[in-house]
Amino acid sequence: MGEGTKARALAIEAPPAFIEAVRALSVEGLAVSEPSLAGSSADILDSPAGGDRIRPIREVVTILARTGKAVAELGHKVGQLLPTLSGQVVVVTDPVTGRRLGVLSAGSTEEDIRKLFWP
Amino acid sequence: MISTVSLDPASLVLNFEGSIFREQDGDWVNDMFTAACSDTPLLCSTLLDGPYDSPKVGLQASFASSIWHEKRHFLDLILTNYGAFRMRHFFQVYCNLGGLIHEARESDKEIFCPVDAYLDPVRCEVHGLNPRPRVSALGGILRKAKQFLVEDERTLTLSSGTECMVSGEAQLEALAWYCQQSAAQLHLGLEGARSAFRDMQKLGFSESRYEWATYLGLGAKLAQRKVIDKRDTLNVTALMPLLVASLMIRASGKVQLPANRLGRLSMELSKEPRAFKGVEEVWDHLNKIAKQQWDRTADEELNADYDHESGLLDKIEVDEGVPDVAKATFRDFHELRGKLIAAFKENPLLVLEPAHFAAKLMPRLRPLVVLNKSGGVLGLPPKGFWRIYGYMDPEAKEEDGRWWWSSMSPDWPPNKSGSFAFAHPEKWRDLLTEAAPAAKLLINGRRHKTAMGAELHFIQRWAEAQWGIQIRQDPLFEFPREDCEEVARTLRHVRLDDLVCDSCSKKVAEDKFSVLPPWFFRHSPQMLQLTHKAYGGNEAGRLRMIRDWAYWVVCPKCMDMLTKLPFAREALEATTDVT
Numbered sequence: 001m002g003e004g005t006k007a008r009a010l011a012i013e014a015p016p017a018f019i020e021a022v023r024a025l026s027v028e029g030l031a032v033s034e035p036s037l038a039g040s041s042a043d044i045l046d047s048p049a050g051g052d053r054i055r056p057i058r059e060v061v062t063i064l065a066r067t068g069k070a071v072a073e074l075g076h077k078v079g080q081l082l083p084t085l086s087g088q089v090v091v092v093t094d095p096v097t098g099r100r101l102g103v104l105s106a107g108s109t110e111e112d113i114r115k116l117f118w119p
Numbered sequence: 120m121i122s123t124v125s126l127d128p129a130s131l132v133l134n135f136e137g138s139i140f141r142e143q144d145g146d147w148v149n150d151m152f153t154a155a156c157s158d159t160p161l162l163c164s165t166l167l168d169g170p171y172d173s174p175k176v177g178l179q180a181s182f183a184s185s186i187w188h189e190k191r192h193f194l195d196l197i198l199t200n201y202g203a204f205r206m207r208h209f210f211q212v213y214c215n216l217g218g219l220i221h222e223a224r225e226s227d228k229e230i231f232c233p234v235d236a237y238l239d240p241v242r243c244e245v246h247g248l249n250p251r252p253r254v255s256a257l258g259g260i261l262r263k264a265k266q267f268l269v270e271d272e273r274t275l276t277l278s279s280g281t282e283c284m285v286s287g288e289a290q291l292e293a294l295a296w297y298c299q300q301s302a303a304q305l306h307l308g309l310e311g312a313r314s315a316f317r318d319m320q321k322l323g324f325s326e327s328r329y330e331w332a333t334y335l336g337l338g339a340k341l342a343q344r345k346v347i348d349k350r351d352t353l354n355v356t357a358l359m360p361l362l363v364a365s366l367m368i369r370a371s372g373k374v375q376l377p378a379n380r381l382g383r384l385s386m387e388l389s390k391e392p393r394a395f396k397g398v399e400e401v402w403d404h405l406n407k408i409a410k411q412q413w414d415r416t417a418d419e420e421l422n423a424d425y426d427h428e429s430g431l432l433d434k435i436e437v438d439e440g441v442p443d444v445a446k447a448t449f450r451d452f453h454e455l456r457g458k459l460i461a462a463f464k465e466n467p468l469l470v471l472e473p474a475h476f477a478a479k480l481m482p483r484l485r486p487l488v489v490l491n492k493s494g495g496v497l498g499l500p501p502k503g504f505w506r507i508y509g510y511m512d513p514e515a516k517e518e519d520g521r522w523w524w525s526s527m528s529p530d531w532p533p534n535k536s537g538s539f540a541f542a543h544p545e546k547w548r549d550l551l552t553e554a555a556p557a558a559k560l561l562i563n564g565r566r567h568k569t570a571m572g573a574e575l576h577f578i579q580r581w582a583e584a585q586w587g588i589q590i591r592q593d594p595l596f597e598f599p600r601e602d603c604e605e606v607a608r609t610l611r612h613v614r615l616d617d618l619v620c621d622s623c624s625k626k627v628a629e630d631k632f633s634v635l636p637p638w639f640f641r642h643s644p645q646m647l648q649l650t651h652k653a654y655g656g657n658e659a660g661r662l663r664m665i666r667d668w669a670y671w672v673v674c675p676k677c678m679d680m681l682t683k684l685p686f687a688r689e690a691l692e693a694t695t696d697v698t
Contacts, residue, residue: 033239041268042562088698
């Protein structure tokens with residue numbers, strides 16, 4: 001199914017442990033950037049009077065899958081990592097346009113993953 | 120991000136966004152802000168207008184107390200080694216800004232933000248970047264700073280077995296929260312403080328965000344539970360020195376993580392629990408532990424960090440490539456830090472004991488205040504105020520083509536007693552207009568929780584017009600991701616459920632509306648076109664579209680119409696938080 005898919009770039013935003021696992025994936029034709037903090041060190045501190053919660057840190061990586069096979073394998077392996085998420089989500093974005101492609105969680109189905117990685 | 124008051128960590132100014140409140144509340148909001156922010160906090164209790172259980176008094180009390188919370192941040196971000204380390208990180212960007220602009224002008228006349236992308240071969244390939252020496256060097260500094268924040272957020276297992284997330288930032292929050300409570304009790308009275316707390320709970324605030332510190336205090340025998348007035352209370356006074364000692368990290372060479380330092384200090388404390396007579400005794404004991412663990416007491420660590428900072432300042436002063444504004448503000452920061460350290464040494468209770476802080480030090484802390492109006496105000500700022508961010512349309516008539524979003528005055532709010540303040544407000548004004556927002560772009564593109572979204576838009580235009588360089592955004596960092604539900608809760612609360620749809624002007628039901636963030640309207644050319652049309656499609660509408668950076672309240676009917684448009688849905692996805 002993924003064999004015919006063209007090479008593509010994707011970005012994944014997730015908790016640091018998930019990002020670390022994505023970076024450790026061994027997939028031929030896959031290049032993963034260094035993780036970057038999604039939030040900013042220049043953010044104003046949490047509002048004292050508001051319901052604004054102290055949010056867990058999230059990181060983002062840009063991924064370059066140079067072959068269709070690499071895209072397919074990435075999708076498959078990301079799917080295997082999803083059960084490790086505890087209540088958090090993974091946001092998949094097109095890093096070139098910034099368009100959000102979808103949101104995955106521990107409850108996402110194979111169909112959800114397929115739609116994102118093999119549109 | 121919507122907040123009535125917030126401290127900007129890049130410039131240490133206190134942002135005040137009064138326009139979130141209803142127009143008819145303007146007088147009390149201004150009076151309360153002035154009293155709470157200056158050296159007359161006791162006046163705040165006289166401004167509470169009604170019985171303690173009324174929503175209005177709750178709002179007034181929580182508003183005043185949140186100003187005191189931010190004042191504690193102001194202190195800790197200057198005095199402690201962790202706070203100063205964070206601030207020096209921004210100064211590094213300010214110092215490099217001139218060279219960076221020069222380098223961009225000499226090459227492709229473009230800076231891609233955030234600049235840590237230049238260090239990464241994958242991001243360079245995806246975005247077609249050509250790394251240059253200066254921009255890559257700055258990218259390296261910023262990447263290291265981001266890694267520090269990630270590493271600092273770790274789980275701490277207490278002696279009780281409870282796991283909690285701690286970080287330097289969480290410690291700053293806990294310190295500010297304890298001081299906010301203490302200040303509220305002192306300046307608003309016990310009933311006023313309770314009123315403030317009830318109000319914050321209504322807004323979704325939960326004390327559970329500071330539970331880790333409570334556990335830590337109980338584990339180390341630094342916090343005591345007592346029943347007062349039939350209420351279960353927790354005395355956390357003795358916990359304060361632990362948090363302050365933890366933030367006295369070693370910030371030169373191999374930088375210590377506050378989370379690690381706190382873990383070690385609390386573990387050593389809990390090994391030999393003892394009854395301390397007061398916070399000074401706790402501080403002395405912590406100094407001994409720090410000496411055993413890291414060869415320096417917390418006091419010595421503070422001295423060493425200040426000396427290190429003096430050395431950095433000396434180097435910067437003679438560097439011709441460093442912009443004057445960076446030199447002047449760093450010097451001002453360093454001198455104020457010196458004064459606060461002297462006050463701390465003379466009377467440690469001012470910093471370590473919440474009630475002392477609230478009574479003696481807090482009224483004398485005087486951060487510079489920036490008055491924000493996200494909707495834009497036509498004309499010039501009030502007399503005596505400097506315009507920080509504003510706009511003058513070259514094609515428009517003067518009356519509707521000139522406005523301001525942010526302004527500040529060195530004399531407002533006034534402080535009569537000797538205060539701890541920056542000596543050169545005009546230099547901080549200059550920093551705010553260029554270097555501070557430019558640094559934010561370099562650090563994280565436009566993806567920030569800022570008090571005033573217009574500042575990032577403004578600096579991008581400024582870079583193009585004045586510096587002759589294009590700012591290109593990494594699409595992943597092009598827009599802040601707003602938590603619209605939280606903004607909706609805040610608006611509903613602050614406006615006491617008095618809300619109308621910004622699109623059709625009809626009153627909205629208290630829990631049946633959506634919020635649209637200002638970047639939503641600026642996401643794409645189609646969105647701009649739609650917004651222009653919503654403002655009448657004429658010249659006045661064009662100017663209003665540029666001017667309005669407020670959040671929009673939208674009724675379900677208008678929201679439904681809007682989300683039928685694919686480009687509006689895309690804009691919503693790009694500018695709102697789903698995590």
